[in-house]
Amino acid sequence: MNNRIQELRQQRGWSQAHLAETLEVSRQTVNALERGRYDPSLPLAFRIARLFDLTIEDIFQP
Amino acid sequence: MNNRIQELRQQRGWSQAHLAETLEVSRQTVNALERGRYDPSLPLAFRIARLFDLTIEDIFQP
DNA sequence: GATTTGTGTAAAGCATGCTTGACATATGGC
DNA sequence: GCCATATGTCAAGCATGCTTTACACAAATC
Numbered sequence: 001m002n003n004r005i006q007e008l009r010q011q012r013g014w015s016q017a018h019l020a021e022t023l024e025v026s027r028q029t030v031n032a033l034e035r036g037r038y039d040p041s042l043p044l045a046f047r048i049a050r051l052f053d054l055t056i057e058d059i060f061q062p
Numbered sequence: 063m064n065n066r067i068q069e070l071r072q073q074r075g076w077s078q079a080h081l082a083e084t085l086e087v088s089r090q091t092v093n094a095l096e097r098g099r100y101d102p103s104l105p106l107a108f109r110i111a112r113l114f115d116l117t118i119e120d121i122f123q124p
Numbered sequence: 125g126a127t128t129t130g131t132g133t134a135a136a137g138c139a140t141g142c143t144t145g146a147c148a149t150a151t152g153g154c
Numbered sequence: 155g156c157c158a159t160a161t162g163t164c165a166a167g168c169a170t171g172c173t174t175t176a177c178a179c180a181a182a183t184c
Contacts, residue, residue: 028143062105094171103171
């Protein structure tokens with residue numbers, strides 16, 4: 001599953017660590033998601049979508 | 063996380079077993095999701111949303 | 125009364141999501 | 155050169171998602 005997390009994060013000038021704090025996950029989790037190592041849980045996908053003010057469908061492409 | 067899976071399934075007159083086959087998961091998984099025992103993975107949430115022709119946000123409420 | 129269909133649940137096991145701690149590398153400022 | 159920041163990765167461990175097998179119960183049909 002592809003996602004636009006890195007693109008959306010960089011648009012805002014945030015580090016992976018800053019995004020991780022905001023989402024209340026570890027920095028390693030943000031890194032793994034951006035690199036496509038695994039998909040987020042549904043609750044985390046909702047937090048990501050809300051943070052960027054987008055829908056889950058806008059950010060994740062199955 | 064609440065969801066409308068049971069409502070959407072019953073609107074269509076489907077059994078849990080039929081929905082499970084369509085989604086390519088076990089009947090126990092459908093039952094667990096409807097009863098709120100756990101949330102689906104993001105890929106499964108996408109399959110559910112597509113099947114009912116709705117967005118993930120329409121079906122799942124965090 | 126026996127059978128079938130639909131639903132709920134439990135146990136055991138494997139796969140995935142997420143954690144902490146640690147280390148490596150690159151880049152930029154001093 | 156040294157330090158700080160940012161990123162990538164690994165290992166071990168715990169939590170969650172999903173499977174198969176199995177059993178129980180209710181309602182409908184025969």
